[in-house]
Amino acid sequence: MxxxxxxxxxxxxxxxxxxxxxxxxxxxxxxxxxxxxxxxxxxxxxxxxxxxxxxxxxxxxxxxxxxxxxxxxxxxxxxxxxxxxxxxxxxxxxxxxxxxxxxxxxxxxxxxxxxxxxxxxxxxxxxxxxxxxxxxxxxxxxxxxxxxxxxxxxxxxxxxxxxxxxxxxxxxxxxxxxxxxxxxxxxxxxxxxxxxxxxxxxxxxxxxxxxxxxxxxxAENTAPVSVALTRQMLWRMAGAPSPWDAHRLDSRMVYMRGRSGDAKEGVVSFLEKRPPAYPDTVSQHMPAEVFPWWDEETW
Structure with missing residues (x-):
């Protein structure tokens, strides 16, 4: 626009x-x-x-x-x-x-x-x-x-x-x-x-x-999907009543991200001592279904 x-x-x-x-x-x-x-x-x-x-x-x-x-x-x-x-x-x-x-x-x-x-x-x-x-x-x-x-x-x-x-x-x-x-x-x-x-x-x-x-x-060192998720996790958990809320969310995220192409590339690029080329994109690979608060709250 x-x-x-x-x-x-x-x-x-x-x-x-x-x-x-x-x-x-x-x-x-x-x-x-x-x-x-x-x-x-x-x-x-x-x-x-x-x-x-x-x-x-x-x-x-x-x-x-x-x-x-x-x-x-x-x-x-x-x-x-x-x-x-x-x-x-x-x-x-x-x-x-x-x-x-x-x-x-x-x-x-x-x-x-x-x-x-x-x-x-x-x-x-x-x-x-x-x-x-x-x-x-x-x-x-x-x-x-x-x-x-x-x-x-x-x-x-x-x-x-x-x-x-x-x-x-x-x-x-x-x-x-x-x-x-x-x-x-x-x-x-x-x-x-x-x-x-x-x-x-x-x-x-x-x-x-x-x-x-x-x-x-x-931009040059991190996986965009991981950064997007990390940003939301840290901000949203800042108001959580218990660390158990964070533990549940962390566990889901680590499990889901651990199966991703980004996780494989993150490990392999480190072992090969080269810059990473993360394959996942924010527009296509955000696991929104695990976030009960993902959509904007209604006024």
Missing amino acids: PYTQIALDIDGPIATITLDRPDKLNAFTGVMMAEMIAAFDETDANDQVKAVIVTGRGRAFCAGADLSAGAATFDYEKLGGARSASPVKDDGSIDWRHPATRDGGGQVTMRIFRSLKPVIAAVNGPAVGIGATMQLAMDMRLASDTARFGFVFARRGIVPEAGSSWFLSKLVGLPQALEWCMTGRVFDAAEAEKGGLTRSTHAPDDLLPAARALALEI
């Missing part, structure tokens, strides 16, 4: 999604939401793509929600368009299963959560609000030393969104998540790395090369 507020570039095994409203500091809109979801649909369907990098055009990663609607920015009933149908019933109660109540940033993070390819954030500048929370469903976050982060929701009279109440504490621990969200302050790349939000900090010109090097390490 043609994109207007993002760009999707595929170079060899790496896809780069660039938030592309530099004159607005890549502020998040409904159009950007739809285009990001479509881009992840495209990267999942393309077996050439082995990893995805997300970055921003210009001096910002994403400055948060576009505030051009002023006081109505977070009032979905006043925004019009596709969300104008009201979930408010005649008796004044709210139908919480109505699609108009869904958080737009959360729709993006849940799509990233379901990605079959590893996702790397290359945070090139300010990342505030949804600019910070959209990264949480990504697998690795690298930052420029010019990056700034802010979970500023309490300072805007709202609350953390985009699934961040689930993701953030798993990444940085509950005390750090509470401090950043309850103060709503903006902090620098050094604090983000110290707090465990980012993996590493880089000079601006070194950021994308470092992200690409990490993506290539995955």
Whole structure:
């Protein structure tokens, strides 16, 4: 599809999604939401793509929600368009299963959560609000030393969104998540790395090369189906109540993968001391039937 507020570039095994409203500091809109979801649909369907990098055009990663609607920015009933149908019933109660109540940033993070390819954030500048929370469903976050982060929701009279109440504490621990969200302050790349939000900090010109090097390490050495399954296993089991849940899932996955052409190639290429050439593809060899949670949950 043609994109207007993002760009999707595929170079060899790496896809780069660039938030592309530099004159607005890549502020998040409904159009950007739809285009990001479509881009992840495209990267999942393309077996050439082995990893995805997300970055921003210009001096910002994403400055948060576009505030051009002023006081109505977070009032979905006043925004019009596709969300104008009201979930408010005649008796004044709210139908919480109505699609108009869904958080737009959360729709993006849940799509990233379901990605079959590893996702790397290359945070090139300010990342505030949804600019910070959209990264949480990504697998690795690298930052420029010019990056700034802010979970500023309490300072805007709202609350953390985009699934961040689930993701953030798993990444940085509950005390750090509470401090950043309850103060709503903006902090620098050094604090983000110290707090465990980012993996590493880089000079601006070194950021994308470092992200690409990490993506290539995955693309050139690992089996895409195994990476896709590993990504889902680790994320989904992060909320499992018992290690027995993980043991059951691990056992199924090891059994199924052990019979695959990839497992044979992984062993033989190691013994022959040569780069692997994994035969299985994500589009054809994902064992979706073993995942009771594989399909997206209904709203």
